[in-house]
Amino acid sequence: MFLQQMINGITLGSTYALIALGYTLIFGVLNIVNMAHGEIFMFGAFIGLILATTFNMSIFSALLGAMIAGAVLGYLMERLALRPLRRRKVSELAPLISTIGVSIFLESLALRLFGPQAQSFPSIYAAQLFEVGGLKISAVQIIILAISFGLMVALRFWLAKTRLGKSIRATAENIETANLLGVDTQKVIVLTVMLASALGGGAGVLVGLAFNAIEPTMGITMGFKGLAVLILGGLGNITGAMVGGLLLGIAEIFSVAYGVSSYRDAVAFGFIILLLFLRPQGIFGSKEQQGGR
Amino acid sequence: MLQLQQLAAGYGNIKALKNIDLTVPAGSIVSLIGANGAGKTTVMKVIMGLIKPESGQILFKGQKISGVATHKIVSLGLSLVPEGRSILSRMTVLENLEMGACQRKDNEVQADLHRIFQRFPILEERKAQLGGTLSGGQQQMLAIGRALMSRPELLLLDEPSMGLAPLIVADIFKVIQEINQEGTTVLLVEQNVRQALKIAKYAYVLETGRISLHGQAVDIAKDPRVMEAYLGGKK
Numbered sequence: 001m002f003l004q005q006m007i008n009g010i011t012l013g014s015t016y017a018l019i020a021l022g023y024t025l026i027f028g029v030l031n032i033v034n035m036a037h038g039e040i041f042m043f044g045a046f047i048g049l050i051l052a053t054t055f056n057m058s059i060f061s062a063l064l065g066a067m068i069a070g071a072v073l074g075y076l077m078e079r080l081a082l083r084p085l086r087r088r089k090v091s092e093l094a095p096l097i098s099t100i101g102v103s104i105f106l107e108s109l110a111l112r113l114f115g116p117q118a119q120s121f122p123s124i125y126a127a128q129l130f131e132v133g134g135l136k137i138s139a140v141q142i143i144i145l146a147i148s149f150g151l152m153v154a155l156r157f158w159l160a161k162t163r164l165g166k167s168i169r170a171t172a173e174n175i176e177t178a179n180l181l182g183v184d185t186q187k188v189i190v191l192t193v194m195l196a197s198a199l200g201g202g203a204g205v206l207v208g209l210a211f212n213a214i215e216p217t218m219g220i221t222m223g224f225k226g227l228a229v230l231i232l233g234g235l236g237n238i239t240g241a242m243v244g245g246l247l248l249g250i251a252e253i254f255s256v257a258y259g260v261s262s263y264r265d266a267v268a269f270g271f272i273i274l275l276l277f278l279r280p281q282g283i284f285g286s287k288e289q290q291g292g293r
Numbered sequence: 294m295l296q297l298q299q300l301a302a303g304y305g306n307i308k309a310l311k312n313i314d315l316t317v318p319a320g321s322i323v324s325l326i327g328a329n330g331a332g333k334t335t336v337m338k339v340i341m342g343l344i345k346p347e348s349g350q351i352l353f354k355g356q357k358i359s360g361v362a363t364h365k366i367v368s369l370g371l372s373l374v375p376e377g378r379s380i381l382s383r384m385t386v387l388e389n390l391e392m393g394a395c396q397r398k399d400n401e402v403q404a405d406l407h408r409i410f411q412r413f414p415i416l417e418e419r420k421a422q423l424g425g426t427l428s429g430g431q432q433q434m435l436a437i438g439r440a441l442m443s444r445p446e447l448l449l450l451d452e453p454s455m456g457l458a459p460l461i462v463a464d465i466f467k468v469i470q471e472i473n474q475e476g477t478t479v480l481l482v483e484q485n486v487r488q489a490l491k492i493a494k495y496a497y498v499l500e501t502g503r504i505s506l507h508g509q510a511v512d513i514a515k516d517p518r519v520m521e522a523y524l525g526g527k528k
Binding site for chain 1: 341343362363364367368372373375379381382383384388391392393395396439443
């Protein structure tokens with residue numbers, strides 16, 4: 001029972017981690033919280049759904065399509081809602097408000113395009129169950145685990161080893177220094193927003209598969225959870241986002257499994273508040289990052 | 294190699310630089326000295342394109358670079374070691390150096406890295422350590438090494454002696470001279486006036502945004518006004 005719930009928790013948590021990674025990447029280079037991230041996630045879920053049902057694509061192609069759609073939305077958001085503000089050097093609150101605008105716009109657009117009712121992926125993906133040593137694990141869970149962990153490992157490796165990945169890290173640490181070293185920081189910012197949004201779009205499909213309910217308002221709750229994980233893990237910290245996401249998922253599943261299912265969010269967020277009392281800078285956050293800038 | 298012509302710049306309503314003329318000939322070391330708040334760092338930032346000039350222009354090898362994006366200025370052959378060193382503290386020493394070469398596509402990056410390690414052996418010893426864990430002097434070496442990794446023709450140094458022990462300052466100035474002898478032109482901004490005038494060929498004195506004095510470094514060092522204001526009185 002414990003192990004079974006652990007697997008369920010890690011599966012859910014890995015999707016939270018993916019969402020939180022998107023917040024973390026953007027927070028790193030731009031020092032803002034992207035309030036539209038949840039809606040990009042929701043759009044990814046719908047695009048994946050349409051590709052899988054209307055166009056009969058495999059779940060992997062649908063996922064890829066959702067990630068590309070996410071990247072395109074990220075690009076548009078950067079060009080239309082963030083860059084014009086950066087040029088004018090306005091208050092740091094302005095881009096935050098601007099992303100809230102993007103989130104409202106995307107939610108309304110989704111209502112118009114996809115309708116208000118919840119939709120779900122065809123049930124073929126959920127049907128198959130594997131039994132490993134008394135533990136039940138569904139094909140969907142395996143897909144979710146493999147993809148989200150695969151993406152996280154790939155991202156970590158890419159950030160650590162490649163020239164572009166290092167440029168992103170340098171920009172995240174100090175944009176002026178990165179610029180002086182010859183990094184085209186404008187390009188890095190666009191690329192980071194696109195990458196973060198692609199991860200968000202991909203997470204949309206995975207969460208859609210896991211909960212079997214996709215609706216235009218799903219972005220808000222998920223967005224808040226991702227945001228909570230961002231703070232829990234430590235602002236701008238990649239490892240923090242991964243671990244924080246897993247912890248939140250596990251906390252939620254255990255609160256459901258041990259009888260307080262109607263309080264699942266309350267338990268999970270209560271747990272976050274408790275952890276933040278003990279470590280205000282987040283699990284992996286450093287002292288200097290405390291409270292952000 | 295570098296020419297500032299009637300350069301003016303500021304922050305909002307504050308005019309930090311008022312019509313500066315300054316020339317750095319190829320192969321030389323030129324020092325720009327002045328008190329806190331005189332505008333020395335602003336000069337560096339304007340040259341690198343971090344601050345847009347209000348008027349006047351900057352020529353590098355005869356080409357106008359005012360208004361060009363910072364990363365493109367770097368690729369033209371300028372590199373700045375910023376005030377306070379600006380080490381990427383969450384990246385390793387090796388990664389800091391690699392970032393210095395982030396625009397280079399030639400295959401001599403490894404050879405250059407080797408050369409930097411020969412000049413600063415302590416950096417090789419600590420290459421896997423995070424930049425933030427180095428001491429001030431080591432960070433300054435790393436900042437200079439990192440700037441050299443882009444193979445600059447003109448190296449700008451903003452207060453390389455700041456916050457360092459006198460012995461280490463002497464080392465750093467020796468290194469700056471060596472770098473210059475190997476063919477890199479240097480523009481040095483310093484508050485350590487004595488040292489800055491000792492290694493420079495030509496010097497400019499900046500006072501509240503204006504060049505108040507310039508000439509051969511040896512003559513500047515003998516100027517009574519400079520001796521009074523920066524070198525601790527007449528001797």
